[in-house]
Amino acid sequence: MTQAKKILATGISEAEAIERAKAGDSESFEALYGLHKRRVYSLCLRMTGNTAEAEDLTQEAFLQLYRKIATFRGESAFSTWLHRLAVNVVLMHLRKKGLPEISLDEAMEPQQEDGPKKDIGARDNVLAGSIDRVNLERAIESLPPGYRIIFVLHDIEGYEHNEIAEMMGCSIGNSKSQLHKARMKLRDLLKISRAEKAVKH
């Protein structure tokens, strides 16, 4: 929990801002935006991989928030509510763009590229301790969209497979399978990046 949230948990500042925002107070809107913009924008950016789209979607998420804020009753944390709203905005946008849906068939058939390593040769060096943030973010950016979405939702944003399955309209099995493929792909990308670095030095 961040320091800001600890302080807010004991005070009433955010709650006050929400009540005032419900009454149409513009400064309260701005305060709420200031508190949450970074997390919402980072989510949109990681899911889309595109700055321009992420900005548009951030704007849309907050506009939807403000249109619906009167309905927020405090059953969940405000940030959770906002976050889920932002995820739905991004997913709707990606569906409109024609994001390839996760197919049950795809999950059931073994994929050649993810198949076992048949050649038991020398072991690769493990990745532990060798990843830095920039390389990881770049690798995530270069994942295919379907893999990237699942990876962001599960491993970065912390959604469970049953929640992802509900949001994406797929089965829990599909969600697990896609996540595994995303991680395998990242593993390959990070190993290539590490090898390239080693060659340069």
Added chain:
Amino acid sequence: MRMIVRGAKLALMLVVCFATVAALAQTRKEMKFTVQPGASLSVINEFGPVAVRATGGRQVQIVAISHSEKVEIDQNQSGNRVEVRTHLLQPRLGAEAAKVAYEVSVPADVAVTVRSATGPITVERVRGDVTTQSDTADVDIRDVSGAHVHVRSMSGQVRLANVSNGHVEITSVSGPVTMTNVSGPKLEVNTTNGKISYTGNFANNGEYTFTNHNGDIDVFVPANASVDISARSVKGTVENDLQVAAPKLHVPGFASQADAGRAFAGTVNNGGSSVQIRSFSGKIRVKKQ
């Protein structure tokens, strides 16, 4: 005589050769993008100047001149959003080799974002929002009206002239900020120790706030300006030669005599705009223009 003529011809050939080599070392790339009203343009160029000016028509036109083959210009248009970015093919390329110069013409209503470490950055005559981020680049924004202006800078010189009717926010750490004829509903300038200098009439019934840690803040105001003004330096000094009517109600921290030399507050003419000037330990000077 023959030797002299041959020498001259040789010299001329050498000059032509050098000029050709120099020209060849530069790569010029021209880009055009057709956009609709409400478009936005981002230019990301860590090293080198970016000059943006508004022209007529519905095309964004960009000329980029680079000096190294280890630099690429990436361009992308997605609907009404255009992004142009200098991409280094080799990390840690020196500033001179990585330098690219951009000349940009845009329709006046395009929202412009420019990011450059060394710049300089110039934006003129636009009516769309202007956002700049720079490390040491000098930033010059002029003749902008009806648009928001956001400037974030570490140590470059920031100059705004003839900017009106929009929200202006400037954050600089140590670079000086100079504003001439800048007015609007909101103007906010924050520096750590960058000098702040404002010449203008605080028009538009706006809210004007200048804050720093320990740089000087100089304000030059015409006698006919209409402002509620307060200025305070916690550990520095405040000078004022405006005719200021004392506040009707006691304002804590601004008692007319007790804080002489460190603070003053009052109303000039009808008190239209609100002007708040704060420095922790810098010198504040409010002078008649």
Added chain:
Amino acid sequence: MKCAEFQRALPYIIDGGGTAEEQEHLRSCNICADLVQDLRYIAEQAKLLVPMEDPSPRVWNGISKTLEREGLVKPAPARRGLLGPQRQSWGFLAPLAAVSALAVGLYIYNGSNRAEQTTTAQQSGEQPAMAQVADDSAQDDQQVLELVAQHQPSMRQTYEQNLKSVNAYIRDAKASLQQNPDDNEAKEYLMQAYEQKAMLYQMAARSGE
């Protein structure tokens, strides 16, 4: 059990579970054990990615224009008068959180021992003390400078000078607030100082892109 069979089941058992045979294979097969270690490590590192980017100011401009157009906001009351516009108290917290978040992000970026300690602490259910993070500014600053030195060496000295200035601002503002805890202007100074520092950190982080 062969590797092919184990790796087919892996997506469904990596977060726990698996048959006795699968567990045995994992214990005895170095190739699959390394694979599982790598995939778990990637997942752990992903959890530590903190949001680092702010959207462009253009985003808020668009939101506020739309809110006004749709009549969702009342026009802001004229906050005229000699004390000028007053920030709401919660705005005080955002830049403090920003500096803390960036500091954590930079720890992780540099893969320092600190990052491993953070991971271990989180695994055992403890939370890193963010107040501690915000206070360890000398170390954070050093990491920022190393980041700049890596990607833009010519800028290192400029960043160092500017960080010194901003730190002096923060120190003075904190001292002033300690003397006058209820002074809104003192809170404003501290907030401005933190915003300046957060801006420097963001610029340094961008220099790596």
